[in-house]
Amino acid sequence: MDQILDKYKTIAEPSEGIYKEKGSKFISYAYPVYSEEEIKEHVSALKEKYYDARHHCFAWQLGVDGLRFRANDDGEPSGTAGKPIHGQIKSHELTNILVVVIRYFGGTKLGVPGLIHAYKEATIDAINNTTIVEKTVNDIYAVNFDYLVMNDIMKIVKDESLNIVNQQFDLTCTIEFSLRQSEIDKVIGRFEKIDSVKCEFLRTE
Known part of the structure; x- marks a missing residue:
């Protein structure tokens, strides 16, 4: 059986960084992100804030x-901005992250090696100014059961240290919980051995 990829590293909170070279200023922002819509909003907001900057380069x-990534040079020579930004995302083994580097030109051309170095260093500074955290990919499941088997259900909840996100107890009861993807088969299998129990996938966190 293939191993489930359900663990990753990302950043805990947004951060900023800066790198200066020969009068040019490279202001970097790093964000934890979970969708392309979120990414567009951050990039758009920074373009508005730094409307007078020459370049707004990014990678996510x-x-x-x-497998889902993008690098954008925003007018810089091809491969000198988005690629080194993305290179640092990869070398720090991060995902669910956006890094935007805004450049103010200082009058002196840096050349291709200089640009690559500047965008790389600005990205490193932003990443160094936040906390890298390890997260798991979790699914939300609902377990529906009769009140009579409550004790059996709660024993599994306790044994597996399940993170309950919602619960409702009546004649028919429901518990919604968050579960790491690699644990799903084992835990759901335990629940389904109990009479009257129905398990239902709701969504991925």
């Missing part, structure tokens, strides 16, 4: 498999 990566 989403998902645990590393």
Whole structure:
């Protein structure tokens, strides 16, 4: 059986960084993100805030498999901005992250190696100014059961240290819980051995 990829590293909170070279200023922002819509909003807000800057270059990566990413040079020579930004995201083994680097030109051209170095250093500074955290990919499930089997259900909840997000107790009871994807088969299998129990997938966190 293939191993489930359900663990990843990202940043805990937004951060800023800066790098200066020969009068040019590179202001960097890093954000934890979970959708392309979120990414567009951050990029758009920074373009509005730094409307007078010459370049707003960025790179992002989403998902645990590393297959969803984009690098944008925003007018800089090809491969000198978005690629080194994304390179630092990869070398720090991060995902669900956006890094935007805003450049104010200082009058002296830096050349291709200089630009690559500047965008790389600005990205490193933003990443260094936040906390890297490890997270798991969790699914939300609902377990529906008769009140009579409550004790059996709660024993599994306790044994597996399940994170309950919602619960309702009546003649028919429901518990919604968050569960790491690699644990799903084992835990759901335990619940389904109990009479009257129905398990239902709700969503991925």
